Amino acid sequence: MPSIPPPPPQTLVHSLASLQAPPRERSIVTWRDSSGEHTAQLQDRTLVGSAAESAIVIADPTVSRLHAEFHFDERGLWVRDLGSRNGTFVENVMVREARLETGSTIRMGGTTLKLGSEMTTDGAAPLWPAHRFGPLVGGSVAMRQLFACLAKFAATDLAVMIQGETGTGKELVARAIHDASPRKEGPFVIVDCAAIPDALFESELFGHVKGAFTSAVATREGAFEAADGGTVFLDEIGELPIAMQPKLLRVLESRMVRPVGSSEHRRVDVRIVAATHRDLRTMVNAGAFREDLYFRLAGVPILVPPLRERPEDIPLLVEHILGRAPSAELLAATLDRPWLGNVRELRNFIERARAVGAQQALQMAGHHGTGTASPSATMRAAAPISSNTTAAINPASLKAISFQQSFREFRDQWLEVGEREYLSRVLAQHSRSIAAAARQAGLDRTYMHRLVRKHLL
Numbered sequence: 001m002p003s004i005p006p007p008p009p010q011t012l013v014h015s016l017a018s019l020q021a022p023p024r025e026r027s028i029v030t031w032r033d034s035s036g037e038h039t040a041q042l043q044d045r046t047l048v049g050s051a052a053e054s055a056i057v058i059a060d061p062t063v064s065r066l067h068a069e070f071h072f073d074e075r076g077l078w079v080r081d082l083g084s085r086n087g088t089f090v091e092n093v094m095v096r097e098a099r100l101e102t103g104s105t106i107r108m109g110g111t112t113l114k115l116g117s118e119m120t121t122d123g124a125a126p127l128w129p130a131h132r133f134g135p136l137v138g139g140s141v142a143m144r145q146l147f148a149c150l151a152k153f154a155a156t157d158l159a160v161m162i163q164g165e166t167g168t169g170k171e172l173v174a175r176a177i178h179d180a181s182p183r184k185e186g187p188f189v190i191v192d193c194a195a196i197p198d199a200l201f202e203s204e205l206f207g208h209v210k211g212a213f214t215s216a217v218a219t220r221e222g223a224f225e226a227a228d229g230g231t232v233f234l235d236e237i238g239e240l241p242i243a244m245q246p247k248l249l250r251v252l253e254s255r256m257v258r259p260v261g262s263s264e265h266r267r268v269d270v271r272i273v274a275a276t277h278r279d280l281r282t283m284v285n286a287g288a289f290r291e292d293l294y295f296r297l298a299g300v301p302i303l304v305p306p307l308r309e310r311p312e313d314i315p316l317l318v319e320h321i322l323g324r325a326p327s328a329e330l331l332a333a334t335l336d337r338p339w340l341g342n343v344r345e346l347r348n349f350i351e352r353a354r355a356v357g358a359q360q361a362l363q364m365a366g367h368h369g370t371g372t373a374s375p376s377a378t379m380r381a382a383a384p385i386s387s388n389t390t391a392a393i394n395p396a397s398l399k400a401i402s403f404q405q406s407f408r409e410f411r412d413q414w415l416e417v418g419e420r421e422y423l424s425r426v427l428a429q430h431s432r433s434i435a436a437a438a439r440q441a442g443l444d445r446t447y448m449h450r451l452v453r454k455h456l457l
């Protein structure tokens with residue numbers, strides 16, 4: 001093994017001296033509605049609508065209950081319509097998403113908001129004083145603000161909704177909340193809503209008694225009872241079938257479950273943490289997700305930023321995954337990529353680089369290219385579109401085989417490359433319909449879903 005040079009100085013980011021974000025210019029909006037004149041300060045993400053639970057509540061029946069969201073990123077302040085009934089207009093142009101300037105006018109339904117600014121330290125989010133929070137690693141301001149927020153809310157029993165692109169670390173955030181909570185000695189039970197067939201949802205969540213349905217050969221407890229005294233993590237909550245939504249809401253309100261086939265209600269003491277890569281508010285407006293359930297689950301909404309918005313975290317993550325300081329070559333390779341699959345893709349890359357070297361790992365990952373990624377919040381790495389029904393293995397890729405590897409390592413890596421290639425072609429042939437692709441591949445739809453997520457297709 002060659003000797004590893006110490007990390008270059010620029011990897012030692014962030015002074016820990018300041019625990020408080022500095023004073024800054026804050027954006028404010030002013031508007032008039034049926035209840036009078038109002039001014040509100042914009043936070044990193046501010047939900048606007050006529051629902052009482054919105055951060056900015058507009059008393060105007062032409063404004064949808066979850067109408068739009070203001071949010072900041074490294075390029076400035078944006079407004080995004082959430083599929084509202086009467087639309088969002090900036091300077092009288094209807095927009096789905098638009099960047100705003102001080103002085104912009106934004107019309108939502110029949111109400112006009114004016115954007116202004118003021119200097120303040122109020123509401124500046126505190127920064128966590130370390131580069132770790134439980135299993136999470138991150139030194140960027142965004143992650144340290146997130147850690148401070150997690151520490152504050154872990155101590156409570158509030159429901160938490162984690163949103164973020166695939167691979168940003170939502171499951172790890174959920175685990176970190178549990179580990180830092182008074183429930184840490186209790187169970188942490190994960191329910192992957194994308195992997196459960198519709199017919200089995202109720203029994204997975206609430207259990208069943210023997211004989212409740214044909215395959216119920218024995219009584220089985222559901223996730224809520226299994227998590228009694230601890231936390232239930234509802235991953236991919238956006239996939240929860242609409243028919244299940246009132247049942248889940250009832251359990252969250254009553255804290256009682258009734259196993260399928262039983263008449264007995266049982267009390268459960270669980271904290272709920274949910275996660276999704278989708279924007280549930282647009283699903284609410286489209287009628288695919290119940291608004292009351294959304295607000296019940298999103299007591300504390302948390303956004304995990306994509307890795308491309310916090311490149312300062314990359315050196316820390318590489319060192320954490322590798323277990324030692326990376327070589328200059330490996331570090332340079334990681335800083336030059338968009339990481340559309342976020343930390344998961346970075347982890348896979350580092351693990352591959354450890355086995356075959358940075359150069360060969362780069363060749364194997366070549367299909368993602370380099371450069372700046374598009375800012376879309378739900379963007380995934382696009383599959384190469386091809387109508388070929390058969391395809392030869394590219395001989396150039398064979399150069400990436402390392403004969404220093406064990407056969408098992410070699411097989412696992414190439415199985416993954418081949419699996420991804422096969423799936424991306426089947427999906428492209430079926431215009432990305434998971435159901436049709438699963439049928440052709442002879443796979444169960446939920447398993448296909450899992451594979452698509454695993455390979456970021």
Ligand SMILES: Nc1ncnc2c1ncn2[C@@H]1O[C@H](COP(=O)(O)OP(=O)(O)OP(=O)(O)O)[C@@H](O)[C@H]1O
Nearest residue numbers: 135136137138165166167168169170171172343344
């Ligand atoms: N901040 C972090 N520090 C250390 N490891 C991280 C961090 N974020 C993510 N990871 C690692 O990246 C991988 C993906 O994380 P995780 O499964 O939590 O992502 P996710 O957002 O839940 O993904 P998906 O939406 O596909 O379910 C895991 O191996 C996790 O340990």
